[in-house]
Each structure stands twice: as structure tokens, then as C-alpha cells.
Amino acid sequence: MSMHSRSPRMREDVMRSFIMTSVARTSIGRDRTFTVKDYIRDRSDWLWYAALALLPVDGTVFGVRMAYWSPIAPLLFLAYAVCNGRRSLALVRRHPALIGLPLVCLAVSGFGWLTVGAHPSHAVLSLLALLCASATFVSFALAWSVKRLPLRASVSVVTAAYGVAFAFGVFTWLIQPGHLDIVFLRNPLMNLYLRQYFVVRPQFLFAEPSYIGVHVFGVLLPLFWLSRDRRLPWLIGVFALGSVAMGCGVRIVLDCIVAAVVCLVMMVPWRGTVRRLRRRPRMMAAVVAGFVALCGAAAAMMAAQPRIRSILSHGLLSGDVSMSARLFRSLAPMVAALRDPWHLLFGFGAGNVGEAMARGYAEASAWYTTHGGMMTGEIAQLADPYAPVANRAGNVFTMDAYVSFITEFGLMPFVVACMLIVRAMVRGCAIRRTSTCADGGTVKFLCCWLLLLTYLYAQFEAYAFYALPLFLWYLHYGPQTMQSA
Secondary structure: OOOOOOOHHHHHHHHHHHHHHHHHOEEOOOOOEEOHHHHOOOOOHHHHHHHHHOOOOOEEOOOOOEOOEEOOHHHHHHHHHHHOHHHHHHHHHHOOHHHHHHHHHHHHHHHHHHHOOOOHHHHHHHHHHHHHHHHHHHHHHHHHHHOOOOHHHHHHHHHHHHHHHHHHHHHHHHOOOOOOOOHHHHHHHOOOEOOOOOOOOOOOOOOOHHHHHHHHHHHHHHHHHHHOOOHHHHHHHHHHHHHHHOOOOHHHHHHHHHHHHHHHHHHOOHHHHHHHHHHOHHHHHHHHHHHHHHHHHHHHHHHOOHHHHHHHHHOOOOOOHHHHHHHHHHHHHHHHHHOOHHHHHHOOOOOOHHHHHHHHHHHHHHHHHHOOOOOOHHHHHOOOOOOOOOOOOOOOOOOOHHHHHHHHHOHHHHHHHHHHHHHHHHHHHHHOOOOOOOOOOOHHHHHHHHHHHHHHHOOOOOOOOOHHHHHHHHHHOHHHHHHHO
């Protein structure tokens, strides 16, 4: 039957099918062509892509107000895991720690709630963050290992999302009072954020300037290691250098240096390189000169930051207002825990970081001032962390994942969590010696990745952040998933 003999509706359906097939077919690699069904297995996969698109949006009033950030993506990952309930339960049975560790934290919190008291709203958010962390791991496994959704499609969504976030940050930088000073654009944005700081620094949809490095080097850099997508190095470089150029703070400078060292250690085959350099003195001299130049560039980058110069000259406790407050936020709850062995072992309970902070405030303040610490208004407010403040993010946070976890749940669950991570890493090193990723899934690659995460979480307390679940997914499923893709 010819095209002319068909009814108009039939011709329209055929043409629509042809167009959809033509647009959907994207050739990735030489041997395989992906269709729409490869990108969207069922309707729940729209939640997956929506979560990826909202990864950088964690500082607005629309998210869930967890400890000093308000993300949206963790809830979408949780919804994605719930919508794929049968498969999620199979993953939980295979990895019982996904639900076991949150239950342990809930159980030990009972001790803290009975002995110290409870703050229900903070407790619910803290336990929800742990649950969302498990759901994020399950979502990664569902999307990439069970449903076999293309990694490149996910990377495309993430790249676009962070590209938009950077462009928005440039926009907020341009409308600052020191630049174009566009008041009618700047003032309406004040109500968009949980904490507004774009008047003095660009705000890339993040809750805090120091979270830039956590996103860039905790999410984008590992995705590049896994996918080798050529768009990611450009985005990482633009994000990092642009943030430094626009004066986003001290943390991004330190993060860039640490990430550069980690990448250098991970990607250079040191044994063979040192052996070859010994045979070629000129090449060794060139490498040494390059290393000295890099160190000089890092030193110049740090010297260009007035806050870093102040910290180097006056010390950590009195060189910078933000640094001193951040250190005090960790010092006060740790002092309270060290003076109370039972609560050190089993925690003060979920949501009771502020309670521990208030209990340790007097002794921490005495030690802090004795050692020349700078007392600020922010530190003075920590005497009563639960009191209302002008900052909509509140005061119940430490900005250190390790301090927060030990304060809430104790040293025992923290040791258990570390043992589970080390066990997964040892298993990953023993079973997967070859892969299509970065350094082949070797011990050096995994150790460098883990060290980078250890550094990043030292100034970021969000249990539900995506960096650690991504690392754990790679340990369990990454190499075999990408080899079979």
C-alpha cells in the first residue's frame, strides 16, 4: 500500500514514528545504537533524570532543610527507589547494611533521647538523610547496573545541570554591588535561597561557597574517571578556575590543590616513570622544573587570597572569621563528648548536635579564648544553638561529617560504618583488577578516590550527599557494569 493510499491519520502516525525513531537513535560507540527504550525503561526513570538535573540545587527554600543545606535530589532518589520497590528490596537483601546502619543509628539514638532529650524535627531530618544516602546508592545500582541506563546519558544531564549552575553563578556575580549592581534583579533572588551570600560572592545554587569543591571534585571528577567523557574536564576546569577568579573563597583554592595532587598521584605510573627519568637526566630536570613551577603557581594562588594570608600570619583560631567559627562548631560538641564517655560511644541522639554543642560551649569557649581564638557573633550564638536566628539555615550544624556523625550516633556506629566501607573497598580491590575506568580499578585508584572523599567530607556534613554513594556503587558494581555496557 503506497503512502498516498493511506488515510491522513495513518500517514501522520507513520511520520511521527519515523521522526521519533530518527531523533531517539543516538549512536554511542561503533557497535551499539541506543533507542528511547534504552534511556527510559519505564516511567520511574523520569525521576532518575530529574534527580540528576537537580544535583547542584541544594541551597534554595524549595528543598528539604537538612544540616546547612536544602537539597531536592536525595528525595527524588528515594522516590525512585520506592517506585522500583521489588528491585530495591532485592538490592537491600544483597546489601543489608543499607537498611541495617540506619536502624543501628536509630537504635543508639534512643539512648541519647532518653538521657539528653529529643528535638523531633532535627531528628527526623537527620535520620531521613541517612535513609536518602542508602536510597542514592540503590538508585545508582538500579539505573546503571539493573536497568542498564546509558552512563553517557546520565553524564549529559549532569553536565547540563552543572553548566546551568555555573552560568547562574556568573549571573549572580555580575549583579553584585561591586559590579553591575542590578538591584531589581538581585533583591527578588533574596527570597530564593536558604542563606544568601551572592551579595559578596557568586552563588551557584549551592547552600555555601565551600560546597563548590565538594560538587566539582566529589561528583564531576569521579564521573569523569568513570565515563571518560571529554566534556567533564572542561566543565571542571571552568568551574574551578572561574570560582577562584570570581573570589568564591579559600576552600575552593585548597580543594583545587588537593584534587590536583590526588589526580597526579593516581594517574602517573610512578615506578616506570622514575625508572625512565633516572636514565634521562634532561627529562628529569624538565620534570623537576615543571613540578617547581606548579608549586609556585599553587603558592601564588594561595598568596593572592587575603584570607589565606591572614590565616598564615595569625593562625587558624584568629586569622579568619569563617575558619574560627567552623573550628569552634566542631570543638564544642567534641568537648562535650569527650567529657561523657557513654555519649562518646553511643552519641547524643539523632538531631541533638545542638544539645551537645550547648553542653560543651563553656569549656570549649574557655580553651578557645585562652589560645587566642577570635570571638565572633556567630560563635556567641552557639551558646544556644536552637534559638531563632536571622539565618534561615539555623545554627544546628558543624560542617564536618565525622564530628556530626560521632556526636549524633557515637563512636561505635562510626567505626562500624568505616569498617563497612573498608570491607567494600578490600572486596573491590580483590575481585576487580581490570576495568574500563581510569586506573583499572586498582588499589591506587580506589585509595586516591577514598582519600579525596575523606578530605571533602571533613568540611561537609551532609549524610545524603552523592559522592560517597557513587564511590560505594563503583566498588560493588562499577567495573562489571561498564564492561558489559
